[in-house]
Amino acid sequence: MFKVNENYLKLPGSYLFSTIAKKVSEFADANPDKEIIRLGIGDVTQPLAPAIVKALHAAVDEMANADTFKGYAPDLGYDFLRNAIVENDYKARGCDIAADEIFVSDGAKSDSGNIQEIFSADAKIAVCDPVYPVYVDSNVMSGRTGEYDEKTGTWSNVIYMPTTMENGFVPEFPKETPQLIYLCFPNNPTGTTITKTQLQEWVDYANRVGAVIIYDAAYEAYISEDNVAHSIYECKGAKTCAIEIKSFSKNAGFTGVRLGYTVVPKDLKCGSASLNAMWARRHGTKFNGAPYIQQRAGEAVYSAEGKAQLKEQIAYYMNNAKTIKDGLEKAGYTVFGGVNAPYIWLKTPDNMSSWDFFDFLLEKANVVGTPGSGFGPNGEGYFRLTAFGSYENTVRALERIQKL
Amino acid sequence: MFKVNENYLKLPGSYLFSTIAKKVSEFADANPDKEIIRLGIGDVTQPLAPAIVKALHAAVDEMANADTFKGYAPDLGYDFLRNAIVENDYKARGCDIAADEIFVSDGAKSDSGNIQEIFSADAKIAVCDPVYPVYVDSNVMSGRTGEYDEKTGTWSNVIYMPTTMENGFVPEFPKETPQLIYLCFPNNPTGTTITKTQLQEWVDYANRVGAVIIYDAAYEAYISEDNVAHSIYECKGAKTCAIEIKSFSKNAGFTGVRLGYTVVPKDLKCGSASLNAMWARRHGTKFNGAPYIQQRAGEAVYSAEGKAQLKEQIAYYMNNAKTIKDGLEKAGYTVFGGVNAPYIWLKTPDNMSSWDFFDFLLEKANVVGTPGSGFGPNGEGYFRLTAFGSYENTVRALERIQKL
Numbered sequence: 183m184f185k186v187n188e189n190y191l192k193l194p195g196s197y198l199f200s201t202i203a204k205k206v207s208e209f210a211d212a213n214p215d216k217e218i219i220r221l222g223i224g225d226v227t228q229p230l231a232p233a234i235v236k237a238l239h240a241a242v243d244e245m246a247n248a249d250t251f252k253g254y255a256p257d258l259g260y261d262f263l264r265n266a267i268v269e270n271d272y273k274a275r276g277c278d279i280a281a282d283e284i285f286v287s288d289g290a291k292s293d294s295g296n297i298q299e300i301f302s303a304d305a306k307i308a309v310c311d312p313v314y315p316v317y318v319d320s321n322v323m324s325g326r327t328g329e330y331d332e333k334t335g336t337w338s339n340v341i342y343m344p345t346t347m348e349n350g351f352v353p354e355f356p357k358e359t360p361q362l363i364y365l366c367f368p369n370n371p372t373g374t375t376i377t378k379t380q381l382q383e384w385v386d387y388a389n390r391v392g393a394v395i396i397y398d399a400a401y402e403a404y405i406s407e408d409n410v411a412h413s414i415y416e417c418k419g420a421k422t423c424a425i426e427i428k429s430f431s432k433n434a435g436f437t438g439v440r441l442g443y444t445v446v447p448k449d450l451k452c453g454s455a456s457l458n459a460m461w462a463r464r465h466g467t468k469f470n471g472a473p474y475i476q477q478r479a480g481e482a483v484y485s486a487e488g489k490a491q492l493k494e495q496i497a498y499y500m501n502n503a504k505t506i507k508d509g510l511e512k513a514g515y516t517v518f519g520g521v522n523a524p525y526i527w528l529k530t531p532d533n534m535s536s537w538d539f540f541d542f543l544l545e546k547a548n549v550v551g552t553p554g555s556g557f558g559p560n561g562e563g564y565f566r567l568t569a570f571g572s573y574e575n576t577v578r579a580l581e582r583i584q585k586l
Numbered sequence: 587m588f589k590v591n592e593n594y595l596k597l598p599g600s601y602l603f604s605t606i607a608k609k610v611s612e613f614a615d616a617n618p619d620k621e622i623i624r625l626g627i628g629d630v631t632q633p634l635a636p637a638i639v640k641a642l643h644a645a646v647d648e649m650a651n652a653d654t655f656k657g658y659a660p661d662l663g664y665d666f667l668r669n670a671i672v673e674n675d676y677k678a679r680g681c682d683i684a685a686d687e688i689f690v691s692d693g694a695k696s697d698s699g700n701i702q703e704i705f706s707a708d709a710k711i712a713v714c715d716p717v718y719p720v721y722v723d724s725n726v727m728s729g730r731t732g733e734y735d736e737k738t739g740t741w742s743n744v745i746y747m748p749t750t751m752e753n754g755f756v757p758e759f760p761k762e763t764p765q766l767i768y769l770c771f772p773n774n775p776t777g778t779t780i781t782k783t784q785l786q787e788w789v790d791y792a793n794r795v796g797a798v799i800i801y802d803a804a805y806e807a808y809i810s811e812d813n814v815a816h817s818i819y820e821c822k823g824a825k826t827c828a829i830e831i832k833s834f835s836k837n838a839g840f841t842g843v844r845l846g847y848t849v850v851p852k853d854l855k856c857g858s859a860s861l862n863a864m865w866a867r868r869h870g871t872k873f874n875g876a877p878y879i880q881q882r883a884g885e886a887v888y889s890a891e892g893k894a895q896l897k898e899q900i901a902y903y904m905n906n907a908k909t910i911k912d913g914l915e916k917a918g919y920t921v922f923g924g925v926n927a928p929y930i931w932l933k934t935p936d937n938m939s940s941w942d943f944f945d946f947l948l949e950k951a952n953v954v955g956t957p958g959s960g961f962g963p964n965g966e967g968y969f970r971l972t973a974f975g976s977y978e979n980t981v982r983a984l985e986r987i988q989k990l
Contacts, residue, residue, distance in 0.1 A: 183765075183795075183856070184705060184706075184709060184766065184796055184797055184798050184856060185705065185706035185708075185709065185856060186704060186705060186856045186859045186861065186864060187703060187704050187705055187706055188706065190704060190859075190867060191859060193867060197870055223658070225657035225658050226657055227652070227655065228652065228655070229650050229651050229655040230655070232650070235646060235647075235649065235650040238646040238879070239643060239646055242642040242643055242646065243639075245633060245634045245639065245642070245842065246633050246634055246636070246639040247633050248631070248632065248633045248976075251631065251632070251633040251634070251839075251842075252842040253629035253631065253841040253842045254627070254629050254842060255842055288692050288844075288874075288877075289874050291872070291873065292872060292873055292874065295871055296872055299727065300591050300594065301588060301590060301591055302588075302590060302591055302592065303591070303729075304589075305588060305589065315871075316871055319871045320871055320872055323703065323868070323871065323872075325707075361587075361588035361589065362588065391587075392587030393588055435655075435657075437657040437658045437874075438649070438655075438656040438657045438658060438659055438875075438877060438878045439649070439877055439878075439879070440692075440874065440875070440877045452587070452588060452590045455590045455594075457590065460591070460594045463594060464594075464727070467601075467699055467719075467720055467724055467727065468695070468699030468700060468720070468724055468727075469692075469695065469699075470693050470696065470841075470844065471842075471844070473842060473843055473844045473877070473880065474842045474843075475642070475843070475879070476877065572652075
């Protein structure tokens with residue numbers, strides 16, 4: 183009789199956002215007259231930029247003609263996109279990354295879930311707490327995380343690095359040495375970030391202890407301050423210790439388009455085993471390339487027209503972030519993030535639990551956010567609002583919150 | 587110091603199609619005057635059907651407008667596509683499959699590579715020999731296959747089921763009981779298939795021994811004979827023992843578009859563990875939904891217009907298949923497949939090895955095919971040609987082969 187992967191059965195309950203969706207749906211059913219404003223999930227709302235729409239249409243037309251039709255894409259991505267990434271995301275920032283170190287994919291979620299596969303089954307992972315759930319859950323599925331403790335909401339074999347207001351949301355080097363370190367800056371969910379100098383310390387640490395940093399740079403486009411790195415490869419020595427995962431979801435509104443990439447430097451090795459070659463093998467075996475149409479859309483992100491339009495789109499969302507931040511502060515809340523990221527992380531008032539505040543906000547202001555505790559035990563007492571709504575809704579949500 | 591997944595290092599050499607590409611490229615460089623015709627890789631060449639192009643453009647336009655813009659898709663697929671699949675691929679064939687048993691993905695290669703994840707690490711797999719390399723390689727990466735024997739080209743912990751002219755390309759039940767059985771009918775690479783009665787015997791066998799069949803139905807649209815099942819769920823009892831993987835690549839030319847789906851019935855359980863729930867969890871954790879644009883294109887495959895256009899497209903390729911089959915037979919070759927599948931599997935003449943015949947065909951006829959031995963030891967002495975070229979090139983290739 184066949185048997186299942188028992189690690190899956192260790193995963194607790196349902197996914198955070200499913201629970202939220204259920205609660206919201208129940209409230210909406212019971213209160214059909216109330217207009218709910220959703221500032222919960224990190225999904226964009228602005229339409230695709232005209233330059234991207236144009237590129238998509240052009241690529242579709244190519245697929246309609248035998249002379250220009252494209253079948254299987256190169257597993258690792260078309261050169262036109264990999265070269266555009268190299269030029270714009272790396273060379274322009276002084277980072278020496280080559281096109282064959284770029285792996286184009288259907289998005290950062292797939293990559294951040296799959297990347298653990300190329301590491302040993304007993305690799306010890308370290309994550310910030312609170313954290314994007316995919317890093318931990320994908321390692322649970324692979325059996326790396328030990329047992330779940332329902333009381334503490336933690337796994338026995340995971341190193342948690344608290345990031346809270348007490349340490350200014352800057353994780354400290356863990357006491358126990360990890361083999362894999364997941365870092366996401368600007369951070370989801372806290373919306374905070376660390377300086378380039380602080381990131382350099384992490385790179386030095388990883389090189390010193392022989393760890394690999396999985397660096398999630400999905401929110402890089404929202405950085406507004408000068409002393410923050412847009413790529414981990416701005417730090418010296420990162421090519422021997424870091425993999426960088428990038429998304430087009432947040433800088434170009436591709437959440438429903440699906441495109442991302444991962445950088446695995448050729449200098450990243452364990453003895454003679456090249457992680458670049460291993461990830462290429464995984465891509466070639468379990469993936470069949472990102473769609474041609476999407477890769478042309480990705481290329482348009484780097485066109486002069488595309489860049490100008492997306493700069494505006496990001497400014498639009500960051501104006502929402504400012505609106506939320508200022509509005510909450512005016513209402514007396516303690517607020518973090520929102521300067522280099524589209525997320526605002528607030529301290530719940532009166533020591534309310536994250537879920538109590540979720541219910542309070544939903545019932546009293548009809549605004550949906552995300553309870554911080556859903557991202558890990560150290561998220562308890564915090565709450566996330568996102569800047570990805572429309573400006574009008576964001577303003578109205580804040581007006582309601584200020585009246586509470 | 588971090589360690590890598592050592593299983594990856596067991597994988598022999600480079601991927602079959604990379605080796606072919608290298609050989610062809612070397613030949614082309616050395617013989618710039620020769621016009622090479624490629625009937626090797628299973629990639630389509632006809633442009634997307636007009637109904638699909640129309641759906642793609644319409645979906646792109648929706649993404650350009652704030653009112654109709656789509657962000658994250660539901661992880662498991664939009665209802666409009668899952669319902670169209672249920673109606674057309676299952677209900678119309680008398681199969682009782684529900685929409686929540688359909689998981690839309692970026693393609694059958696991803697699904698057939700990832701599906702092994704939800705099974706136990708020590709699950710014994712059985713594959714046909716020759717076989718699509720992804721089934722074995724993805725299990726190598728997970729450590730299920732034991733050690734590789736370079737002499738025999740086999741893995742110590744894999745059950746091989748020979749499919750050769752001697753057994754009419756019908757695999758026999760293995761002596762040792764497997765937990766996972768990979769079956770692909772119509773078959774890649776042999777282009778042959780089994781009858782519905784024979785498939786029913788496999789379903790009965792799997793239910794009897796408690797195995798799961800991973801059924802790859804990527805070539806279903808090419809079936810021309812009545813006694814062949816289009817879906818394994820046409821067989822009684824398949825819902826308690828079979829997962830079906832379907833592609834839009836071959837029935838609709840989506841190799842560069844990327845769309846597929848997998849059916850995991852709710853009746854498929856190991857004790858109280860539901861494989862449907864486990865696959866949903868994997869999809870939700872390591873995947874972020876197939877793109878909206880692609881899902882609308884998938885929906886168009888099932889429109890009246892789309893169906894009529896794709897019927898013509900398949901007839902076009904099957905006419906190529908007939909051209910290859912008839913042409914080879916006329917030239918004295920022993921030929922299989924090409925009736926219910928776009929692949930022709932020929933016995934190499936004069937006991938030539940598969941690779942010798944590859945070189946012979948490339949040098950003398952400037953035609954590229956795929957050596958059978960690349961699909962497994964029992965593919966030695968065979969050679970695959972595909973019907974996915976243009977009609978003109980197919981005719982010319984056969985003229986050249988007939989002159990040899």
